[in-house]
Amino acid sequence: xxxFLVLFLTVILVLxxxxxxxxxxxxxxxxxxxxxxxxxxxxxxxxxxKEPVLTEEEIFMKKTLEEINxxxxxxxxxxxxxxxxxRPDAVPVLEANASWLKKFPTVKILVEGHCDERGTEEYNxxxxxxxxxxxxxxxxxxxxxxxxxxxxxxxxxxxxxPGHDETAWAKNRRxxxxxxxx
Amino acid sequence: MKKSATWILCLFILTAGGLSxxxxxxxxxxxxxxxxxxSLALPPFISDASSAEAREAAETIHRVLADDLRYSxxxxxxxxxHLNYIRPLNPKEIFFKDWESIQTRILVVGExxxxxxxxxxxxxxxxxxxxxxILGKRYQADPGVFRLVxxxxxxxxxxxxxxxxxxxxxxxxxxxxxxxxELYMMDYDGANQTRLTFNKWRDYMPAWSPDQRAIVFTSYRxxxxxxxxxHPYEGKLTPVSTKGTNFSGAFSPDGxxxxxxxxxxxxxxxxxxxxxxxxxxxxxxxxxxxxxPTWSPTGREIAFTSDRTGTPQIYIMDAEGxxxxxxxxxxxxxxxPAWSPDxxxIAFVSRVDNFFDIYILNLKTNKITKLTETxxxxxxxxxxxxxxxxxxxxxxSGSIQVYSVDYDASNLRCLxxxxxxxxxNWTN
Numbered sequence: 001x002x003x004f005l006v007l008f009l010t011v012i013l014v015l016x017x018x019x020x021x022x023x024x025x026x027x028x029x030x031x032x033x034x035x036x037x038x039x040x041x042x043x044x045x046x047x048x049x050k051e052p053v054l055t056e057e058e059i060f061m062k063k064t065l066e067e068i069n070x071x072x073x074x075x076x077x078x079x080x081x082x083x084x085x086x087r088p089d090a091v092p093v094l095e096a097n098a099s100w101l102k103k104f105p106t107v108k109i110l111v112e113g114h115c116d117e118r119g120t121e122e123y124n125x126x127x128x129x130x131x132x133x134x135x136x137x138x139x140x141x142x143x144x145x146x147x148x149x150x151x152x153x154x155x156x157x158x159x160x161x162p163g164h165d166e167t168a169w170a171k172n173r174r175x176x177x178x179x180x181x182x
Numbered sequence: 183m184k185k186s187a188t189w190i191l192c193l194f195i196l197t198a199g200g201l202s203x204x205x206x207x208x209x210x211x212x213x214x215x216x217x218x219x220x221s222l223a224l225p226p227f228i229s230d231a232s233s234a235e236a237r238e239a240a241e242t243i244h245r246v247l248a249d250d251l252r253y254s255x256x257x258x259x260x261x262x263x264h265l266n267y268i269r270p271l272n273p274k275e276i277f278f279k280d281w282e283s284i285q286t287r288i289l290v291v292g293e294x295x296x297x298x299x300x301x302x303x304x305x306x307x308x309x310x311x312x313x314x315x316i317l318g319k320r321y322q323a324d325p326g327v328f329r330l331v332x333x334x335x336x337x338x339x340x341x342x343x344x345x346x347x348x349x350x351x352x353x354x355x356x357x358x359x360x361x362x363x364e365l366y367m368m369d370y371d372g373a374n375q376t377r378l379t380f381n382k383w384r385d386y387m388p389a390w391s392p393d394q395r396a397i398v399f400t401s402y403r404x405x406x407x408x409x410x411x412x413h414p415y416e417g418k419l420t421p422v423s424t425k426g427t428n429f430s431g432a433f434s435p436d437g438x439x440x441x442x443x444x445x446x447x448x449x450x451x452x453x454x455x456x457x458x459x460x461x462x463x464x465x466x467x468x469x470x471x472x473x474x475p476t477w478s479p480t481g482r483e484i485a486f487t488s489d490r491t492g493t494p495q496i497y498i499m500d501a502e503g504x505x506x507x508x509x510x511x512x513x514x515x516x517x518x519p520a521w522s523p524d525x526x527x528i529a530f531v532s533r534v535d536n537f538f539d540i541y542i543l544n545l546k547t548n549k550i551t552k553l554t555e556t557x558x559x560x561x562x563x564x565x566x567x568x569x570x571x572x573x574x575x576x577x578x579s580g581s582i583q584v585y586s587v588d589y590d591a592s593n594l595r596c597l598x599x600x601x602x603x604x605x606x607n608w609t610n
Contacts, residue, residue, distance in 0.1 A: 082515075120494075122429070122430055122443075122517055123487060125387075125429050126443070152406060152407065157386075
C-alpha cells in the first residue's frame with residue numbers, strides 16, 4: 001500500500017514537472033496575433049443560403065426581353081396566298097399564345113405582319129398590316145386586352161426563307177410575335 | 183451656170199446614194215416614235231489643243247450631251263460618218279447648205295477654251311434652214327460639273343422645241359448598298375449616286391415633290407412605319423403621319439397637296455393633306471385595302487389600287503374621293519399605278535404566273551400594252567417628266583436594280599449596280 005502511494009506521488013511529481021516544463025516553453029514565443037485570429041475565421045460558417053422558391057412569374061420577371069424573345073414563347077402563324085384571314089391551323093396556336101399572355105398579364109407584344117415576294121411593294125405593305133390586324137383581333141376575341149398589342153407591317157422586306165419556291169413563300173406569309181414590354 | 187448645175191446634181195446623187203444605207207435605220211426609228219425626231223448634228227467640239235483640261239472638257243461634255251439627246255427621243259443625231267461627206271466645220275464660217283445636204287435641222291457647235299484656271303465652254307445652236315443662231319451660251323466649268331453643263335445644254339435644246347426639260351432632274355430610290363434600306367438620289371442616267379439618309383432603320387417608298395426640293399417617304403426609324411418629308415438640300419426632316427402604317431406618299435402636280443395611305447383609322451385608306459402633311463382628310467371609306475395613290479396631271483383626279491372586288495385592281499376617283507370607277511381589266515393582281523405627265527396613260531404592275539410586268543393603260547383608247555417581258559419581277563413604275571420614259575425596279579439580272587425603258591419598250595438600260603436598288607421615283 002505504501003509502495004503504491006510512493007508510485008502515485010512519483011507520477012504526480014513527474015506530471016507536474018512535465019506541466020511546469022510545458023508552461024515554460026509556452027511562455028517563450030508569444031503567439032502571433034494571426035495565429036489567434038485564424039481559427040476564428042475558420043469557425044465562421046458560410047450561412048447556407050436558402051433558395052427561396054420563385055414563382056414562374058418571378059422567374060419571368062428576372063429575364064431580359066431579349067432572353068424571353070429568344071425562348072420564343074409565342075409561336076408564329078401562317079397565311080394563305082394573298083389572304084389575311086386566320087387559318088384553322090392557326091387557331092390552336094393563337095389559343096396557346098392567348099393563354100400564355102393571360103399567365104403574364106403585364107406583357108405587351110408587337111405583332112409583325114409579313115408577306116411573300118409574290119406581291120408588289122405597295123400592296124404587300126397593306127396586306128402585312130391586314131395580317132397583323134386580323135391576328136391582333138383574334139387575340140382580342142380570346143380575351144387579351146387590345147392595349148397590350150401593337151401591330152406593324154414589314155411587307156415582303158423580311159423573308160424568313162430567302163428561297164423562291166412554294167415552301168419558302170408559305171413560310172414567309174406569316175404573323176410573328178415580339179415581346180416589347182413586361 | 184451649166185457647170186455648177188451639173189456639180190450640184192452630182193453632189194445630190196452622191197449624197198442620196200451614200201445616205202440610203204444609213205437612213206434606213208432612221209426611218210424605222212421615226213415610225214416607232216410616232217412623231218418625226220428632229221435631226222440634229224453634233225460635230226466634235228473644238229478645243230484649245232494646248233490645254234489637256236479643255237480637251238477633256240470638250241470630250242466629256244460632247245459625250246454626255248450626245249447621250250442625253252439620243253435618250254430624249256426628241257432629237258435624232260446625224261450619224262458621225264455623214265460628216266465626212268461635207269467640208270470640215272469652221273465655226274467662223276459655217277456652210278449651212280453642207281449641213282442641209284446631210285439632212286441636219288439643228289447644228290450644235292461647241293468650243294472649249296481655257297482662261298486662267300477655268301474652262302470656258304461656249305455653245306451655239308443654229309437653225310440650218312434659216313441659217314440663224316437660235317441660242318448661244320457660255321459656261322464656266324471645272325471638271326466636277328462637266329456632266330451638269332452637258333445636261334444644261336440638253337435642257338436648253340428641249341425648251342427650244344417646246345419639250346419638258348429633265349436632264350438636270352434627279353431620281354430618288356432605295357438602296358441597301360450600305361447595309362439597310364436608305365434613300366439615295368442620282369442623275370437621270372444613273373450618274374452621281376448620292377446617299378440621303380443615314381440610320382439603321384428602313385427608309386422606304388420615296389416620292390419627289392414636283393420642284394424636287396422635298397421627298398415624302400416612309401421610315402421605320404421611330405419603330406413604326408411613319409410618313410416623313412425630307413428636304414434634302416436643307417437637311418430638314420419632318421414627320422407628317424405617325425399613327426398606324428403610313429406609306430405611298432405622293433405630292434400633287436402643283437405641289438400643294440399630299441396624298442398618302444394610312445391605317446390610322448384601322449384600315450388601309452387614302453388621305454389627302456396639305457403639302458406639309460397638315461389637315462389630312464380621308465377620301466376612301468372601304469373595308470378593303472386602298473393604296474398607292476397617284477395624281478392626274480391636272481390634280482383633279484387620283485388613281486389608286488383597291489382590292490374591294492376581291493383582288494387588287496386600279497381605280498380612279500376625284501381628288502375629293504367621289505366618282506370612283508374601276509379602270510383596269512383582264513388581270514387579277516394589279517398595283518402601283520403611275521399616271522403619265524400627259525394625263526393619257528397609267529402605267530401599272532400586273533402579276534401573271536408569279537411574274538410581274540409593267541403595263542400601260544391608255545385612257546383614251548382603253549387599250550393595255552405590255553411594256554416589259556422578262557419573266558422577272560418588274561415593279562414600281564415612275565414616269566420621266568416628259569412621259570417618254572419609265573423607270574422601274576427589276577430582278578431580271580438576279581438582284582433587284584433600277585432600269586429605264588422608253589414608252590415603246592425600246593432602249594432598256596440598267597441605272598444601278600451597287601447592292602439592291604428599288605422603289606425609284608422620278609415624278610409623282
